[in-house]
Amino acid sequence: MIPIILVESANFINTILLPQTTTWLIYFLLIGLLIFMMYNGSLQTIGFLSEVFGPIILIVLFFFIALISKEFYVGNILPIYYDSGISSILRGVLNPLSYFSESVVMLVLIYFTSHEENKQVMKSALWGVTLSAMFSGIILISVLFTFGPNISADMLYPAFDMVSYIFVMEFIQNMEILAVLISVLSVFIKLSIYYFLVCYIIAQLLKTENLNKIALYIAPIIFIIAILIPNISSVLKYVNTFWIYFALPIQMFGIPLLFYMIIKIKKVFMNKS
Numbered sequence: 001m002i003p004i005i006l007v008e009s010a011n012f013i014n015t016i017l018l019p020q021t022t023t024w025l026i027y028f029l030l031i032g033l034l035i036f037m038m039y040n041g042s043l044q045t046i047g048f049l050s051e052v053f054g055p056i057i058l059i060v061l062f063f064f065i066a067l068i069s070k071e072f073y074v075g076n077i078l079p080i081y082y083d084s085g086i087s088s089i090l091r092g093v094l095n096p097l098s099y100f101s102e103s104v105v106m107l108v109l110i111y112f113t114s115h116e117e118n119k120q121v122m123k124s125a126l127w128g129v130t131l132s133a134m135f136s137g138i139i140l141i142s143v144l145f146t147f148g149p150n151i152s153a154d155m156l157y158p159a160f161d162m163v164s165y166i167f168v169m170e171f172i173q174n175m176e177i178l179a180v181l182i183s184v185l186s187v188f189i190k191l192s193i194y195y196f197l198v199c200y201i202i203a204q205l206l207k208t209e210n211l212n213k214i215a216l217y218i219a220p221i222i223f224i225i226a227i228l229i230p231n232i233s234s235v236l237k238y239v240n241t242f243w244i245y246f247a248l249p250i251q252m253f254g255i256p257l258l259f260y261m262i263i264k265i266k267k268v269f270m271n272k273s
Contacts, residue, residue, distance in 0.1 A: 002194050003225040004235055006030060009187040011232045016160060017180050027226045031219050033188065034195045038215040043112060046192045053189070057182045061135060064175065065142050067166045076148035077141070095240065096136065098248045103129050104255050108197050156232075 010026040018026070037045055103125065110121055143158045146165065152158045163179040166172060199214045208214070229235060 002191065002198065002222050003229060004238065005187065005191055005194070006222065006226045007229045007232065007235050009184070009191070010226070011235075012157065012183065012187075013180070016157070016176070024223075024227055027223055030188070030191065031223055034191060035215050035219055037192050038196065038199065039212055042196050042211060043109075046189065046196060049192070050189055053185050057186060058135070060178060060182050061139070064163055064166065064179070065138065067168055067172065067175075068142065068146060068162055071165050072142070072145035074145065076146070077144045094244045094248065097252075098239065098244050100129060100133060104251045105194070105197060107255075107259065108201070 006027055007023075009030065010023045013026050014021060014023050041048075106125055139159050143152050143162050146162050147155070147158060155161055160176065160179050160183070163175050166175045195215070195218075196211075199211045199218060202218065203209065203211055203214050206214075
């Protein structure tokens with residue numbers, strides 16, 4: 001999944017911010033930052049970044065929505081059900097739902113907490129998923145209020161295009177650079193977590209504690225896979241086919257059920273002993 005996220009983020013940076021820059025250079029820089037993160041505290045550094053930039057990102061999102069609200073027209077979102085039907089709505093939900101299903105991999109982080117903190121970790125994880133879903137829904141509704149479903153469907157980055165509409169008193173404008181900044185920060189934190197988890201799991205399989213060496217070995221593999229992905233259309237096709245119909249059921253139902261069965265079986269054997 002890391003190469004997919006890398007391609008998506010690099011394509012966004014290349015399209016919006018650095019159109020004359022080759023994508024492989026953006027891959028190289030992002031992977032270099034991930035390696036630097038692993039060498040400078042890894043999980044602790046990721047947690048610190050999330051604590052610092054998380055609230056800032058939420059405040060900026062509220063700021064954007066408040067400024068763009070004057071462009072809202074409720075009629076753009078109508079009709080909600082009549083022209084599509086429940087089946088089309090449910091199919092449309094699968095794509096964003098597949099991204100939220102990735103939160104299951106965060107269960108690995110429970111290993112780094114004490115037994116007393118496990119419940120608090122689960123509660124925080126659920127709150128994190130809930131809040132991110134709420135903010136995603138708010139942004140989605142804002143985009144629909146601004147452009148309507150037909151125009152939004154033809155846009156590659158509708159939320160970013162919505163921010164470009166901000167124009168207040170000929171003073172507050174050109175907020176796109178701030179939108180790019182929070183997008184890159186969000187993606188980088190996500191990439192850092194995934195990169196750490198991949199390094200940690202591989203280190204466990206190889207029975208080594210040297211995560212830094214694993215990080216160096218994995219980086220070229222991720223770089224090569226990202227280069228082999230031809231374009232963003234291939235990524236979207238992959239997400240709309242394999243990821244929704246195969247990875248989504250496994251992540252949302254298969255992995256949690258497997259953990260649940262393992263815990264139950266472990267309790268049965270412990271009671272017998």
